[in-house]
Amino acid sequence: xxxxxxxxxxxxxxxxxxxxxxxxxxxxxxxxxxxxxxxxxxxxxxxxxxxxxxxxxxxxxxxxxxxxxxxxxxxxxxxxxxxxxxxxxxxxxxxxxxxxxxxxxxxxxxxxxxxxxxxxxxxxxxxxxxxxxxxxx
Numbered sequence: 001x002x003x004x005x006x007x008x009x010x011x012x013x014x015x016x017x018x019x020x021x022x023x024x025x026x027x028x029x030x031x032x033x034x035x036x037x038x039x040x041x042x043x044x045x046x047x048x049x050x051x052x053x054x055x056x057x058x059x060x061x062x063x064x065x066x067x068x069x070x071x072x073x074x075x076x077x078x079x080x081x082x083x084x085x086x087x088x089x090x091x092x093x094x095x096x097x098x099x100x101x102x103x104x105x106x107x108x109x110x111x112x113x114x115x116x117x118x119x120x121x122x123x124x125x126x127x128x129x130x131x132x133x134x135x136x137x
Contacts, residue, residue, distance in 0.1 A: 006118045013111050016104065023104050026090075026097040033094055034087035036074075037064040063088060 004012070042057035044050075052058050061076040063084050076084050122130055 004114065004118070006115060009111060009115045009118055013108070013115065016108050016111065020104060023097060023100045026093045029090065029093075031090050032087050033091040034063070034084065035066065035091050036084075036088050037066075038062075038076075038085045038088040039064055039073075 038061070040059065040061050043060050044052045045058055061078075061081050061084075062073045063076060065072045065074060120134075
């Protein structure tokens with residue numbers, strides 16, 4: 001972080017505080033979420049003489065579900081697509097918000113360090129101690 005005045009740093013911190021509300025917004029939503037991945041794919045049905053054996057594949061939808069011991073997929077009927085899609089999209093938004101929060105948190109910690117360093121007083125130190133870096137610098 002470049003050398004900024006304490007006032008600039010405080011202003012940046014205030015901006016980060018305002019940003020936090022936007023970052024956390026998805027966590028205040030009450031819509032249900034599902035920790036899976038919605039996927040539209042094409043498949044072969046395997047029936048003899050079907051057009052899919054000639055390359056005209058059947059469209060299908062599924063949800064990929066990550067379990068600790070592996071991944072599973074669940075075929076979705078057309079009437080259920082919207083419900084599954086909205087829940088998996090909501091889950092994606094939560095995970096993205098979590099990543100944004102972690103990034104926000106790191107940036108704020110850097111601002112805290114910069115503010116502390118800018119406000120640090122070395123009054124009363126001996127001249128030889130002024131040449132020594134503080135722990136964490």
